[in-house]
Amino acid sequence: MRSHRIATLRLDEERLAVDLAASGDFTYNDSYADFISTGLLRSTMLWNQSGSLAESSLGDYEGSARPTPHGEALPYVSELIGRLFHTRYLKYARFMRLAPASVYVPHRDFLELKGNMVRIHIPLQTDDSVFASEENAVFRMRLGELWYLDATRTHSVGSFSARDRIHVVCDFTAESLQQVLVGELPADPDVPPGNIVERPPLDEPRRSALLGLAATLDEHTYQEVQTLLIKQHFLTEISGDEVFVLMKEIAGRSGRADLLDRATEHEEYCMVRR
Template identity: 30%
Template sequence: MTMARVRNLVNGLVIPHTDFLELSKDKDQYIRILIPLETCIDSYHSEEKFGVFRMRKGDIWILESTVPHSAINLTSDDRRILSLDFRYAHVPSPHYSMIFKDPSMRDETIAPALVLRTKLDQEDLQDYLELLSARFNEKDDAEQILLKLSQVQLRFESPVSDIYRNLTEVAKLTKRQDLVEHCEKMRKFYIGSRVMNERFPLRKGIT
């Protein structure tokens, strides 16, 4: 085990991102499991292909963390998750089953708590992006717009990466090149490519 941490997400967003980007050469050696310790009714996880879902107590999750994913808690109640990273440096393509000593604990008949989403009309989306663009005046506003777009993604069918695509669309609507460049830089940092120890400063409420 290389890392164990408990994170409480309260009324906040884990910014859409992919993990291990800076370790791209060795990323296949890592397996991360997530164990919800405390959940609340209005907190969600979102993964590029899998969709939006809730983690329930008793669940153990293994996410494909090399594709874009995010988390959000819309309430001010606690949502605590234990995150454990395992590294198998000498096992080619390690499988998560290696982590568990007692395989009988695993019950694949339990369905995940997936959130049903509806289709979003392109025209509706465009209207919303235009509305958001009127609130985009400086680079710092990008985070609040990203938060709004993340909330939309909870309810309407779209992959996580669309959040950044839409953010850039909002920036383009402002006709401000500096804002467009800022949003593209954000996208690249979080779901594109980044180097070891590179940081992108964020404000409170978004991690």
């Protein structure tokens, strides 16, 4: 997979705790609700084009990002961003708080943007019950690590944790990862074996049971069936793309053409164009 750990960080726990406490008073938005199948994702801008909290979605623009009031309210996080990155390439930095028991719909990002984008995650609060994925690989981004995420590939997040997962997500317009980093890129960027989640294959009995959900699928259960399939992605060896394959097959077997259209259109929105 292309996503990988860039480096380990020595975080100042006391200063980080002060910033996390301050974030409890933030105004959050649900700009990314389209990609949450169950649960809650709250986000807010720390840096963007205008420096305004009203600007909540990504877009192409010339120049560098400016800190928002929330960015200025997190002095330690802002210091980290300034110390780790060449901020002249920074376009957006978002504070993203994922509630327990939440899962993302698998999707690809930057579909609506023209520039070459580089995405980096700084985990600020997480545990080993929170998983990320790229295609058919599932992994953990742990506290004290800096991660490059290839958001052009199918990816997702699943939280099986009892507390919020909090990341700062930074998006840069740049030709390479090295261009945005202060300091040298490690010669062999890695995904530590302990970060990889081992999952059993999706065996035939379980696959048949999932397809059997067609008998219960309707407009009221669609979301729950989709969520179950996404959770299976984190628990067994099916890729993010296969979630849509299974969803369409279940919808087709249900005999509901409208639900098959819904699954097909959702896949195109998440994977092809929006």
